[in-house]
Amino acid sequence: QNISGKTAFITGGASGIGLGIAKALLGQGMKVAIADIRDDHIAEAVAELQGGDDVLALKLDVTDREAFARAADETEAKFGKIHILVNNAGVAALGPAADAAYGDWDWTVGVNLGGTINGVVTILPRILKHGEGGHIVSTASMSGMIPHPGAVTYVTSKAAVTAMMESMRGELEGQGVICSAFCPGAVQSNIAEAGKTRPEKYAETGYEQSDKARQSAGDFSHLFMTKEEVGERVLEGILNDELYIMTHAEFYDGVKDRGAAMLAAVPAKRPINEEYRATFAPLFH
Template sequence: MTDVQGRTAFITGGANGIGLGIARAMAKAGANVALADLDAAALDAAKAELATTTGVETFVLDVRDRDGFARAADAVEARLGPVSLLFNNAGVAGGAPVAQMGYAMWDWGIGINLGGVINGVETFVPRMVARGAGGHVVNTASGAGLVATDSGVLYTTAKFAVVGMAEALQRELQGAGIGVSVLCPGPVATNIVKRTHSLRPAREQPLSAEQTRAVEARLDATTAWLQQGVPSDRVGEMVLDAVRANRLFIHTDRIVADLLEARHQALLAAFAALD
């Protein structure tokens, strides 16, 4: 069990959505919080809110920027103390059909959704191990990191990797007293789809006017679907509970449960070919 009170948490994507929900839960539980995000205005608003509860520092950070990560780590540890709670939460949604995607979009999606997690781990975990004071790492994946859904090849590829990374990290870090969890949410009431759509690189093959209208309609429908999901503050509470209990998997709903069971049955059934 990890007691978060008095510890320092570093949360990427911490000014919006799930990241802000995690920050609120950690602050209420007595942790200092450092928030990293690309949205400077949202960081200012989050700091104003949370500073009434706990110590807060904010950093404008692209999680693909390794030097920026190192600078933020040095700064937060000088101001708030050693980071022993790490939340690699920043992520982007969507992608494009493979035939229209191109390398730029692959690099963008993998760079943020997987590379950002790698950069967070590489920046903070060696420090945590060297201090010998334990801690906890939470990586945000998705239900789409457990079983393929309609989330697209790019997103699914990155999130499957994040799940596997968390499982391997748990095995490696348990001897150091560092817990590991992987958050695999279903729909959460955030604006991630529209927020990240404006940031992504252009498709390799430009869309026609009709295709553009279809994409915009899908964005609207997906955003509306997400708004019916679990509130981000509730997800933050789930994450806090998992850290305290040192649970590996964190689910927010049962939406992929049947699909996951079918996948596992298919995997096991494939061994019959060896008989």
């Protein structure tokens, strides 16, 4: 598939993983809109990308639906059409499930899942309308794939994003739109600062103690992938039409064990109603 000359719209595109994806796609001759809530990230990203005429930097809060439509309009006004949507903006509030306050839930789910929903509702119709085909990549996480205790608000939002891409994929591939769930392990980024953009209305948190404990646990970022490495991996996943774009072989056993646990839970010895199977099983395939 030739993506050169086409346009990508990347949320959270001014830092970390989103910026890495922007670099990789620009390297293929794409035009790229990076949409981000942080002015300082936008300024740094424009400098890092040496933003020529193929970069459009937009200020956007992905939870603001009207603003999302305006950002898409601006991108189309500059580049004509949007072909690749990367729903990547994300935040993390981490801590024990029993401590999670509504503010922790609403902020995390609102940005990570709500922002992805807003991206799809805003941009998918535009991709379908121009009929040139396209791709939707949503940044989920390895945390949404295999059990990750101490992160329930984040895990829930990411598992939902993966499920969205799984559900939409079969529906849309016949219409030329491929859906991918990007499920990285740890990547060097600014996500530890995500709280800086947390709205006042979601300030309520039960995670103050666990945040302190995590911060004093040390810095492991030297073990993480770089944004450039994951950007190239996403590019490869797009070019190969991959459903799950994964990055870290270290999680092989975790993914295998989860799949095996699900298979083991299917009551395979239960008598099968053939009519039910013939009617419904294909819908879930």
